[in-house]
Amino acid sequence: MDRTPVADADVCIVGAGPAGGLVAHRLAESGAAVVVLEAGPRFDGDRREQLEQHVRPGLDGPWEMGGPRDAFSSSGESFYPLNAARVKGVGGSTLHWQGMVMRLHERDFELDTRHGVGADWPVGYGDLRPHYAAAEREFGVAGAADNPYAPPRDEPYPLPAFRPSHSDSIFAEACERLGIDMHSVGNARNSEPYDDRSPCVGYGTCKPVCPSGAKYTAESHVEKAEAAGARVIDRARVRRLEHDEAGERVVAAAYTTPDGETHRQEATQFVLACGGVENVRLLLLSDSDRYPDGLANSSGAVGRYFMDHLFAGMGGRLDRPTRQNHVGFNTSECHQFYDDADPVNGLKLEFLNYAGPSPVIDALHADTWGDDLLDQLDESYGTHVSMGALVEQLPREDNYVGLDRETTDDLGDPVPEIHWSVDEQTEAALSRANEIQARVLDELGVEDRWTVGPDETGPAYHHMGTTRMGDDPESSVVDAECRAHDLDNLWISGSSVFPTGGAMNPTLTIAALSLRLAESLRAQLG
Amino acid sequence: MRLTRRDALAVLAGLGVTGGAVSLTQFDPPTADSTGKEGGSTGEDGASGDDTPPTAVRDTMAAAAEVVYPSAAEGVSEFVETYVVGRARDDSRRAAMVDAATELDDVARDWEGAAFADLPAADRDRLLRELGVDAADPVPDGTLSERLRFHVVNELLYAFYASPTGGRLVGIENPIGHPGGAESYRRATMDEPETTDSGGETDG
Ligand SMILES: Cc1cc2nc3c(=O)[nH]c(=O)nc-3n(C[C@H](O)[C@H](O)[C@H](O)COP(=O)(O)OP(=O)(O)OC[C@H]3O[C@@H](n4cnc5c(N)ncnc54)[C@H](O)[C@@H]3O)c2cc1C
Numbered sequence A: 001m002d003r004t005p006v007a008d009a010d011v012c013i014v015g016a017g018p019a020g021g022l023v024a025h026r027l028a029e030s031g032a033a034v035v036v037l038e039a040g041p042r043f044d045g046d047r048r049e050q051l052e053q054h055v056r057p058g059l060d061g062p063w064e065m066g067g068p069r070d071a072f073s074s075s076g077e078s079f080y081p082l083n084a085a086r087v088k089g090v091g092g093s094t095l096h097w098q099g100m101v102m103r104l105h106e107r108d109f110e111l112d113t114r115h116g117v118g119a120d121w122p123v124g125y126g127d128l129r130p131h132y133a134a135a136e137r138e139f140g141v142a143g144a145a146d147n148p149y150a151p152p153r154d155e156p157y158p159l160p161a162f163r164p165s166h167s168d169s170i171f172a173e174a175c176e177r178l179g180i181d182m183h184s185v186g187n188a189r190n191s192e193p194y195d196d197r198s199p200c201v202g203y204g205t206c207k208p209v210c211p212s213g214a215k216y217t218a219e220s221h222v223e224k225a226e227a228a229g230a231r232v233i234d235r236a237r238v239r240r241l242e243h244d245e246a247g248e249r250v251v252a253a254a255y256t257t258p259d260g261e262t263h264r265q266e267a268t269q270f271v272l273a274c275g276g277v278e279n280v281r282l283l284l285l286s287d288s289d290r291y292p293d294g295l296a297n298s299s300g301a302v303g304r305y306f307m308d309h310l311f312a313g314m315g316g317r318l319d320r321p322t323r324q325n326h327v328g329f330n331t332s333e334c335h336q337f338y339d340d341a342d343p344v345n346g347l348k349l350e351f352l353n354y355a356g357p358s359p360v361i362d363a364l365h366a367d368t369w370g371d372d373l374l375d376q377l378d379e380s381y382g383t384h385v386s387m388g389a390l391v392e393q394l395p396r397e398d399n400y401v402g403l404d405r406e407t408t409d410d411l412g413d414p415v416p417e418i419h420w421s422v423d424e425q426t427e428a429a430l431s432r433a434n435e436i437q438a439r440v441l442d443e444l445g446v447e448d449r450w451t452v453g454p455d456e457t458g459p460a461y462h463h464m465g466t467t468r469m470g471d472d473p474e475s476s477v478v479d480a481e482c483r484a485h486d487l488d489n490l491w492i493s494g495s496s497v498f499p500t501g502g503a504m505n506p507t508l509t510i511a512a513l514s515l516r517l518a519e520s521l522r523a524q525l526g
Numbered sequence B: 001m002r003l004t005r006r007d008a009l010a011v012l013a014g015l016g017v018t019g020g021a022v023s024l025t026q027f028d029p030p031t032a033d034s035t036g037k038e039g040g041s042t043g044e045d046g047a048s049g050d051d052t053p054p055t056a057v058r059d060t061m062a063a064a065a066e067v068v069y070p071s072a073a074e075g076v077s078e079f080v081e082t083y084v085v086g087r088a089r090d091d092s093r094r095a096a097m098v099d100a101a102t103e104l105d106d107v108a109r110d111w112e113g114a115a116f117a118d119l120p121a122a123d124r125d126r127l128l129r130e131l132g133v134d135a136a137d138p139v140p141d142g143t144l145s146e147r148l149r150f151h152v153v154n155e156l157l158y159a160f161y162a163s164p165t166g167g168r169l170v171g172i173e174n175p176i177g178h179p180g181g182a183e184s185y186r187r188a189t190m191d192e193p194e195t196t197d198s199g200g201e202t203d204g
């Protein structure tokens, strides 16, 4: 394959996940000459290979993550498992994602004004509202307007919601008695055929792979961008952005291809869409005499304020069938406590449809077979229930992504260092989530209980905050249009621009911001 | 409970093996599945030529399945026959599966003086355990016990528990890996039709 640069590119986009794919598609459609440089491969061919890689022990992971290319270090109090938290390839991390999508609440954009914590966004819900609607159409979101706590919306979801599970109906009994509301989940997953993709057929392996194509992945938009004329170069690892003498514009992206060659892609505009960790790394690797602390970093905020959502969970067993693990996604959640002020951290509750083990996966790990195994599976499957929650972590300067200059990847470049810990306020919010979960499980009479709370929590794999947006160039990296304060033609697409993260899965907001960015960038091209 | 050729085809389809010798329509209607003509089916499947593993390998796999599957399973040899023939269409798997099954058979002949498939079931079970296959990690190119775990035992367990019929035995007719539709998760039991919307629809 020809991986040489494209002549006369208007726009060079680095990264082919949703943040890059959506921008590429919009701009290519509008007639711009677009090139996308993607570090990972195209995963062509039959997705059922990845299905088997996921289900059967002894095979490599489905998305080839974790080799020398992906080296990193984790230096904070809490270990950060970065390579479980992202995918490199055409489609980016949406190859692996779960695909639940929801809008941030209005309060998320003004936490400082309302509660004196975190930071305000330079845009409000009203600014993003039309872009959220467009993003839902792009993803083909299945959902219903049955959530009284969600922010206002004008139009129905493009697809009808997946209907509640049997397991939801068990929870509903308890929640009704407790006055806890349940509502449908927004799913970037076809409940009906949409956008030339299959409806869900129940493989049950959504995370990490949907063999039917019902789950949205950004491959869709990358392909559409290509159909509209964009050129996508895979296995092209961008290692440095070069700027002009005045330090006002980026002039080229230097990338290395599998044959070891390094090329320079020139363009009029550059969009960074590498995810919340690699965006930082690339800016820091692009330091120069003019910008010794890295590109777009005159504020010193590049890499700072790294946030993720924290998981809180609780589950156990009932004395009746709960019918788990038929599908790999959820159909009910609860936003009732999201906007509470004490603790102020956002909190979203989930009712899981994949509680407890799957018999087939258990069987493949068992140390026996025959009737013994059947007895074990009978005992392990069938009566589990569990609830999850996502909890907001507020931005803190001392949670950061930097460069570990002692450790290099296979090309000799310093690897990203994640310095991350979970503060007491977030821990209190995790305990609050556990309290509500315990009320529901008590009411149901759930036994053999387990809890994931402040001591056991882990990240939800949403990398936010590291190139925050703001009006003030002294304290933020990009402006409200997602353009770098320091360089005229450098844009950043993705959750690294979030000043705060709320407690909603981030990708619908990433998509809304990307569509908005594409509009602003298009205007610059004239 | 009776395993059918159709079950094997369903698992194969989930793994992306369709068409030719293992087309789903070839065995329609389902009643044709259980005619149990060993030789006949082999002949048909064998039509794909070199892909088809030797009879001894198919026999060894079926004999292993008889101990690896619960005793309630019937129709094992036909099910395994169909699955193994279909699986062997995947070039990356055929040689390793054939090698592992052949080595198992060789060990049986060395240690027990008979083909693996000719041993009583209890001896087959004991032999696999003596080889450490129960405790071994499945490794496609590992030691003999690791390879037997991957290419024989886990291949067979996957075929069984990812099939709707095998899944049913433990209470799930739409197991992970099987594209059994987006309705089963809504039902209260395996056989009942859909539940009414007693869940989220009353809420919020
Ligand atoms: C297990 C899991 C489950 C998730 N579930 C959900 C969910 O349910 N809902 C939700 O909203 N979000 C979820 N997410 C998060 C979601 O996947 C991300 O928010 C989203 O993919 C981010 O989009 P992005 O385009 O910014 O980055 P990515 O999707 O990560 O894509 C970035 C791309 O940039 C490429 N790249 C990086 N560096 C370079 C370089 N130097 N040169 C060239 N290319 C480069 C990468 O290879 C990658 O392909 C989940 C994530 C994971 C891992």
Ligand code: SF4
Pocket (backbone or CB within 6 Å): A189, A199, A200, A201, A202, A203, A204, A205, A206, A207, A209, A210, A211, A212, A213, A214, A215, A326, A327, A328, A329
């Ligand atoms: S359950 Fe998940 S993996 Fe299966 S078809 Fe539906 S979306 Fe895809």
